Amino acid sequence: MESPQTPEPATVHNIVFGALRRNLAGALHEPGVPAYDELATPWNLAVQASPAAVVEAANPGDVAEVVKFAAANGLLVAVQATGHGIASEMDGALLIHTRALDTFVLDVDKRTARIGAGVTWKTILSACEGVGLTGLSCSAPGVSVAGYTSGGGIGPMARTFGAASDRVRSFEVVTGDGELHQVSAQSDPELFWGLRGGKGSLGIITGMEFELLELPFIYAGALFFDAFHVENVLRTWAQWCPTLPGAATTSVAMMQLPPLPGVPEPLAGKFTIAVRYVYIGTADDGATWLAPMRSAGSLLMDAVGPMPSSMIGMVHSDPEDPLPAAEGHTLLADFPVAAATSLLEAAGPDSSSPQLMVEIRQFGGALAQEPAVPSALCHRDAPFGLCTVGVGPPPVLPAFRAHAGDLMTNMSPWAYGGTLPNFSAGSGAAGFAGNYTPAVLGKLTALAEYFDPSNVFRLGQVPER
The missing domain is CATH 3.30.43.10 (Uridine Diphospho-n-acetylenolpyruvylglucosamine Reductase, domain 2)
Known part of the structure; x- marks a missing residue:
């Protein structure tokens, strides 16, 4: 072509x-x-x-x-x-x-939602709360469903239910030729493939329909420990998470939260470590699996327990208000105790790390399984992801990025190679390419040549043609 x-x-x-x-x-x-x-x-x-x-x-x-x-x-x-x-x-x-574009139709009987591109996960979760349903939301429910799903959608229940993009039934999308399409796996399998994981490279999603889950309650939340226990908590987490069943999804984050309104007093202005946890099953089973982490140190806060699935945003408690931030992301092939030691050297309480947060997310489980209908989402078999977030006035952000780069170098012995679309926004064409295997990137580029003949969507996406 x-x-x-x-x-x-x-x-x-x-x-x-x-x-x-x-x-x-x-x-x-x-x-x-x-x-x-x-x-x-x-x-x-x-x-x-x-x-x-x-x-x-x-x-x-x-x-x-x-x-x-x-x-x-x-x-x-x-x-x-x-x-x-x-x-x-x-x-x-x-x-x-x-x-x-905020249309929203909930079909309780069919367990589906039809939405416009302006609808957020917060709207979905709130509407589903009273009917026992939920969607595969992200850790920050204030983001739009369409944008999140176009990047694959890997959230706090990914190990149990896979990616949000795997639940999509159809899209309404405007491609680069200015045409409005109704797209499904049956009507246009190639475009449907690329819209699920292609992160805006093929068109602008204006609406979509997706499946919901019958899941009124979850056992979830976060455990918080102070700086004295960081080393033991991180090492214990590295040994514990590979033992977990697919019903559990977890991450661990070293944090330096400022003393601001909304930050719990036990965490404000301190170096802490949080173990995030979502278990799909009974509270007793969830507590049994979590027990090794509960005993990893003296707890500052124990915020894990049964909760409505609509409250899943409380697990990560990501900030809702806009902030100036520098973010970094890479995938890891493993996270053994040796990797935990290396991470502590670069970002632990004795490292002078400037990052607001350094997080390791465990993947695998259902996410690692290819869906029945293939998609452009790559790197499904990566077992871990490393994320950094630095927050401050723009003049100091380059220092955060430099530190994140050094940290990634420190972790290179366990590098998987590549990134995920929703974790690497703003990284330009080179960063976009890192989200995909060469074969998938080539296919996305060929589809973009066909559906975007004037190359109007090339901002930070497939390589400029």
């Missing part, structure tokens, strides 16, 4: 948005108005977003109009709903904001 010529990018000042504005049901905001600043700002305040204009799409037709306009005028297109996964600084691009 021959690569089409990409139009030369047009300068912002010679683009007249009047024609586009007249074709929209929603609003178009240019720089200088409050709505532009509100909608253009991503969740990560360290990203300086300067799109040429922001379109607050009122319906899928608006998305199609923007994409057609961008293709005709040599502009790039970006999209955000909550702004958690923005992949680029967006300078000069047209940004489509999808928060107004």
Whole structure:
């Protein structure tokens, strides 16, 4: 397949948005108005977003109009709903904001949900609470379902139920030619494959339908220990988690939380370590499996117990308010005690680590099994993931990134190679490529050439053609 010529990018000042504005049901905001600043700002305040204009799409037709306009005028297109996964600084691009695409239909009998691209997991979980259902949410339920699922969707129950993208039945999507498609495994298997894990490289998802789980309660939460017990907790976790059944999903995080409103007093301003845990089964069985970690040291807080599945966000208690952050991510092939020792040297309480959080997530279980309908989500067999988060004013963020790079080097003896889409947003085309095997990246690139002939979605995605 021959690569089409990409139009030369047009300068912002010679683009007249009047024609586009007249074709929209929603609003178009240019720089200088409050709505532009509100909608253009991503969740990560360290990203300086300067799109040429922001379109607050009122319906899928608006998305199609923007994409057609961008293709005709040599502009790039970006999209955000909550702004958690923005992949680029967006300078000069047209940004489509999808928060107004908030349709939501819950079918309790069929155990499905149909949503617009602006719907968050918080909305889903709240609606499902009274009917005993839940979805495969992420650790931070404030993010959009569509954005999260397009990156595969690996959350706090991944070892038990796999990836959220495996539960999708159909998508409504606008591709790079400005066409609106209804896509399922039956109607368009290739595009359906790429939308589940391709993280926005093939089109803008405007809606989707997915399966829910019958799961009213979980045994879940986090254990917190102080700095004195960090070494023993981390070493014990490294030996304990490989023994867990598929009914359990866990992670461990070394944290330095500031003394701010909302941070529990026992954790504020201290170096602590948290063991996150979700068990699908009885509370007694969940407690039995967790017992080795409960006895790994004196507890500052024990916040693990039976809870409604709608409260799964409490397991990680990720911050909801926007922050300036520098994030790092890599996958690990193993996490033995020797790896725990190396991690302690680079990020433990005696390391002078500047990171707000350094986390190891255990994968495997159902996530490692290929789904019945294949998808573009790669690296399913990676057993562990390493994440870092540094928070501070933009001038100090490069130091956080440098430290994260050194930490990854320290952990290189256990490197798996590669990353996951939802953990590597903002890392550009090279970072995007690291999410996939060469074969999958090649297939995504070929599909992008077909579905995005003007290359309008190339911001931080498949290599520029």
